Amino acid sequence: MTSAPAAPTARRNGAGPRRRTELAAFLRSRRERITPEDVGMPPGPRRRTPGLRREEVAQLAGVGVTWYTWLEQGRPINASTQVLDAVARTLRLDGAEREHLYRLADIPDAAVEEHAETLPEDVQAILDALVPMPAAVANARSDILAWNAAYAAIFPHVVRARPCERNTLWMVFTLPPCCNPVANLEEAAPDHVAVFRHRYSRHLGEPGWKDLVRRLQAASPMFARLWASHDVALPGPTVKLFRHRAVGEIRTRTTSMDITASPNARLVVYTPTDEESRDRIGRLLADPGIAEPDHRH
Numbered sequence: 043m044t045s046a047p048a049a050p051t052a053r054r055n056g057a058g059p060r061r062r063t064e065l066a067a068f069l070r071s072r073r074e075r076i077t078p079e080d081v082g083m084p085p086g087p088r089r090r091t092p093g094l095r096r097e098e099v100a101q102l103a104g105v106g107v108t109w110y111t112w113l114e115q116g117r118p119i120n121a122s123t124q125v126l127d128a129v130a131r132t133l134r135l136d137g138a139e140r141e142h143l144y145r146l147a148d149i150p151d152a153a154v155e156e157h158a159e160t161l162p163e164d165v166q167a168i169l170d171a172l173v174p175m176p177a178a179v180a181n182a183r184s185d186i187l188a189w190n191a192a193y194a195a196i197f198p199h200v201v202r203a204r205p206c207e208r209n210t211l212w213m214v215f216t217l218p219p220c221c222n223p224v225a226n227l228e229e230a231a232p233d234h235v236a237v238f239r240h241r242y243s244r245h246l247g248e249p250g251w252k253d254l255v256r257r258l259q260a261a262s263p264m265f266a267r268l269w270a271s272h273d274v275a276l277p278g279p280t281v282k283l284f285r286h287r288a289v290g291e292i293r294t295r296t297t298s299m300d301i302t303a304s305p306n307a308r309l310v311v312y313t314p315t316d317e318e319s320r321d322r323i324g325r326l327l328a329d330p331g332i333a334e335p336d337h338r339h
Contacts (some may be wrong), residue, residue, distance in 0.1 A: 059116075065146035066116035072133040073099055073114075081132070103128040121147045138305065161188055162303045169193075169309075174323050176294070176312040179301065182241045183251060184210045187307065195326035195333040196284055196292065196312075197223055209254065211238060215262035225285035235268040236275035243274075281315065288332040289322040 074093035078084060081094070081102060094102075100110040105125055112119050113129075126147055130140045161179060169177050169190040176192040186200055186208045194201045199221055200213050207216075214224055214234055224230055245251045259266040277298065284292045294312035301307040314320040326333045 061146055061148060062116035062118065065143075066114050068142065068146060069114045069129075069133070072135065072139065076134060080134075099129070099132055103132040105129070121149065123149060160304065161301070161307065165301065165304075165309075172311060174320070174327055175314070176323065178310055179307055180210065180310055181308075182245065182306040183254060184238065186210065192323055192327060193312070195323070195330070196286060198333060199223075210234075211254070211258060211265075212261075215258055215265040223284045223286065225283040225291055230282065231264060232268055232271075232273065233275060233280065235265065235271075236273040237277045239269070239272070240274050240276060282312065286322070286326065286333075289325050292319045292322050294319065 073096070074091065076093050078094065078098070081098075083094075083098065096111050096114060097107045100107040103110070103125070105128065109119065110129070113121060123144075126143060126149065130143055133139075135143060165179060166188055169179070169188060173190050173192050176190065176196050178189040178193045179187045181187060185205075189197075189201055197213065199217055200208055200210065203209075203212075211234060214222070214227070214231065217223075242251055242255070255269065259269060279298075280296055282294050282296055284294065286292060293315045295315050297311045297313065299309045299311075301309055314323060
């Protein structure tokens with residue numbers, strides 16, 4: 043691997059001094075936890091500091107000693123994805139540490155794809171205990187990862203979809219009116235897209251995110267138009283109005299809670315806002331047959 047340029051240059055959108063200071067401290071802490079023996083190097087003479095030396099990290103990563111020294115000193119230098127990958131491998135960073143490194147180096151395009159698909163084993167039990175309130179676990183991209191029976195009753199097309207299409211945005215913008223559970227689509231769609239763009243900004247360049255946007259733009263003129271507007275909104279509790287062919291309209295308020303054991307995963311609970319909606323969800327649960335879609339697309 044060729045080493046990065048030695049001369050320090052500021053990134054066009056470079057991280058500020060605080061970010062660089064945090065990056066320097068992080069790299070030192072990871073370097074100090076690895077011994078020469080861990081990477082197959084002889085221990086050598088007595089060391090004044092724990093772990094590897096800077097020049098040893100540079101040698102193992104295939105980068106210039108001066109460049110790595112400046113990186114660990116928090117100087118404003120260019121850091122490519124390929125070189126940071128080599129440093130991450132040398133320092134034996136796990137997924138969370140690697141993503142942290144990229145963000146501190148101000149390279150969000152290289153952020154590690156989220157791994158929220160691995161959920162704690164008790165999450166499903168929590169979802170089931172929330173019945174009759176519909177609830178599901180979604181990642182930041184709005185892929186649905188787990189759900190309970192009440193959620194499945196309202197959104198049968200989502201839970202039956204192929205994994206690549208088991209996504210609430212895909213449901214909202216691609217299901218035809220006969221099967222789309224969103225009763226007020228014209229009113230709700232702009233907020234869906236604006237909140238998604240807020241989350242998208244943290245995952246610029248990630249293949250899964252780019253592919254979803256590309257597919258949605260191709261499949262839905264409405265999504266393409268709203269995406270082009272560049273509107274952004276923060277996520278928060280919202281009232282959502284759904285329509286089910288068998289029982290009518292269901293009004294809920296959504297509440298989201300992060301699942302700390304699974305980065306990027308959140309538990310979304312749909313609380314009925316009136317007794318009529320609560321009764322309609324109860325009818326769907328009591329008679330699973332009427333919750334089944336009457337045709338497929």
